[in-house]
Structures are given as C-alpha cells and as structure tokens.
Amino acid sequence: MGKLVIVGTVAFDAIETPFGKTDKILGGAATFIGLAASQFQVDSAIVSVVGEDFPQEYLDLLSKRNIDISSLEVVKGGKTFFWKGKYHNDLNSRDTLATELNVLADFNPVVPSGYKNAEVVMLGNLHPNIQMSVIDQMEKRPKLIVLDTMNFWMDNALGELMEVIKRIDVLTINDEEARQLTGEYSLVKAAQKIFKMGPKYVVIKKGEHGALLFHEEQVFFAPALPLEDVFDPTGAGDTFAGGFTGYLAASDNISFDNLKKAVIHGSNLASFSVEKFGTERMLDLDRDDINSRLHQFKALTQFEIELQ
Numbered sequence: 001m002g003k004l005v006i007v008g009t010v011a012f013d014a015i016e017t018p019f020g021k022t023d024k025i026l027g028g029a030a031t032f033i034g035l036a037a038s039q040f041q042v043d044s045a046i047v048s049v050v051g052e053d054f055p056q057e058y059l060d061l062l063s064k065r066n067i068d069i070s071s072l073e074v075v076k077g078g079k080t081f082f083w084k085g086k087y088h089n090d091l092n093s094r095d096t097l098a099t100e101l102n103v104l105a106d107f108n109p110v111v112p113s114g115y116k117n118a119e120v121v122m123l124g125n126l127h128p129n130i131q132m133s134v135i136d137q138m139e140k141r142p143k144l145i146v147l148d149t150m151n152f153w154m155d156n157a158l159g160e161l162m163e164v165i166k167r168i169d170v171l172t173i174n175d176e177e178a179r180q181l182t183g184e185y186s187l188v189k190a191a192q193k194i195f196k197m198g199p200k201y202v203v204i205k206k207g208e209h210g211a212l213l214f215h216e217e218q219v220f221f222a223p224a225l226p227l228e229d230v231f232d233p234t235g236a237g238d239t240f241a242g243g244f245t246g247y248l249a250a251s252d253n254i255s256f257d258n259l260k261k262a263v264i265h266g267s268n269l270a271s272f273s274v275e276k277f278g279t280e281r282m283l284d285l286d287r288d289d290i291n292s293r294l295h296q297f298k299a300l301t302q303f304e305i306e307l308q
C-alpha cells in the first residue's frame with residue numbers, strides 16, 4: 001500500500017447556493033482530499049490544525065475512514081479555520097464572503113514520523129509556507145509532489161507561493177486561477193508559463209467543463225460527467241485532487257498514461273461531491289456507485305472514427 005501525506009485546511013464552511021444555505025458544516029481542502037483518497041488502497045495522513053470548537057464527531061469520521069489524524073492538531077481555546085462562500089446562479093463562479101484563518105495563522109505542521117518516506121505528497125490549499133515546511137520535513141524526495149492553491153494565496157502570499165511551486169511536480173489549479181497566476185488568457189499558454197515556474201505537469205480544472213492535463217507537448221482532456229443535479233460545487237477541486245493523488249499513491253506508477261487515469265478517477269469522485277452540500281455525498285459513497293460512474297465516463301468519451 002502506498003503512503004500519501006495530505007496537508008490542507010480542515011474547516012468549517014458556510015455555503016450559499018441557489019438551492020439553499022448551510023450554517024457551519026464540515027469542510028476544508030484536506031477534508032475533501034482525505035475523503036476522496038480513502039476510496040483507494042492507500043495509507044494517508046492529514047497534517048492540519050483545528051480549534052477546540054471542532055466536534056469530535058468530525059474527527060472520528062476521518063479516522064473511521066482509515067485516515068491517520070495524529071498530526072491533525074487540536075489547539076486548546078482556538079477557533080477552527082472558517083470560510084464562507086456564495087455561488088452565482090451558474091454555479092461556476094462564487095464569491096468568498098469570509099476567510100477567517102483563526103488557528104491556521106500560527107500553525108506549525110508536523111509530518112508524522114511514519115509518513116516522512118511517503119511516495120506522494122498532496123499539498124492542499126493553505127498558506128504556502130506550511131506547504132513548504134511539509135516538503136522540507138520529508139526524509140527523501142517523494143516520487144510525486146502535487147500542489148493545489150487558490151486566488152486567496154496568490155493575493156496574499158504570492159512570493160512564498162512561487163517558491164513552493166518551484167519544488168513541485170504537479171500543479172492543480174482552476175482556469176480562473178491559472179489565468180491570474182500567469183496573466184495568460186489561453187490555458188495552453190498558461191500551462192507553458194507554469195512549466196517554466198517548476199512543475200512538469202499542470203492540471204487545469206474547468207468545473208463542469210472538465211479538466212486538462214498538460215505535460216511537455218502533450219495534452220489530455222477529461223470531461224466532467226453531465227449531471228442532472230449539481231447542488232454545491234464546494235470541495236470539487238479538492239475531491240479531484242484526493243482522487244488524483246489517492247489513485248497514484250495506490251498504484252505506485254507516475255507515468256503520463258497513469259496520470260491520465262488519475263485525472264479520470266479524480267473527475268469521477270468530484271462528480272459525486274457536487275451532488276449534495278459539503279462532504280455529505282462523499283460520506284455515503286460505495287464501490288458500486290464509483291464503478292458504475294467510471295463506466296459512464298468511458299462510454300461518454302469513447303468513439304470509433306474512420307480516419308483517411
């Protein structure tokens with residue numbers, strides 16, 4: 001079984017979509033990544049921080065899924081990271097209404113000793129200095145370091161972010177953020193600019209329009225499954241990242257062909273995540289659901305064509 005280190009926020013989210021509104025519910029990049037990765041044969045550990053206000057029930061829910069939470073620090077008297085967002089009618093764009101770092105502001109991550117030799121590291125969305133510290137704690141260079149980030153850190157810690165991006169293999173980012181990071185409208189040009197920053201692979205997520213994987217001159221495209229109901233896109237990008245890295249850690253193969261499969265697994269899991277609020281759908285997924293959607297993915301994209 002491969003080992004996967006996951007860093008990212010474990011959070012309270014308050015979400016508003018055209019279909020409803022939630023109070024503080026379980027969220028956070030590392031939460032979604034961990035839940036998605038737990039669908040694969042992989043040993044994973046979350047490195048993160050919460051406050052004393054974080055319910056034990058949520059911690060149990062992660063450890064029950066075989067996720068090592070020994071490095072998920074609980075700060076006495078502290079408040080958990082809080083994010084509030086409101087989606088527009090098309091659900092493809094959203095406004096952040098609040099980002100309260102709380103305990104994240106002074107967090108010193110500690111990678112569990114049994115995970116310092118992990119093959120895959122998933123640096124989920126949070127302060128780039130924390131992402132950097134996790135890389136520095138690894139005993140040897142992991143086979144694959146994947147990083148996800150968002151506009152908040154480009155706006156607030158761009159210099160630090162660029163330093164981490166230099167040291168990673170794969171950047172996963174959404175289209176709007178890729179344009180912000182590079183100043184390029186064309187996603188092909190954006191990916192080329194990102195290669196110059198360090199990563200050998202770039203995944204650009206385009207919400208309901210799928211995801212693109214770039215490597216040197218090669219491009220691979222995975223559609224998003226056309227769904228009848230999209231309820232809440234929160235965490236879709238992180239779920240994608242969890243499926244992508246969970247699959248790669250479990251299969252211990254980082255060829256371009258296997259990265260393509262990882263993109264499909266990530267997209268497949270993300271298609272479930274958006275069907276209900278927050279983590280709800282990810283918590284009642286079973287193997288049959290996952291497999292039957294993989295079949296749908298295959299049917300959606302396969303065709304025979306006669307070439308002259």
Ligand code: AMP
Pocket residue numbers: 009011012013027028029082083099125126127150152153233234235236237238239
């Ligand atoms: P996504 O929809 O994939 O971009 O991820 C949404 C998740 O990211 C939510 O559960 C939030 O708790 C978390 N989040 C929002 N803003 C930030 C931020 N600035 N840093 C880290 N995590 C964040």
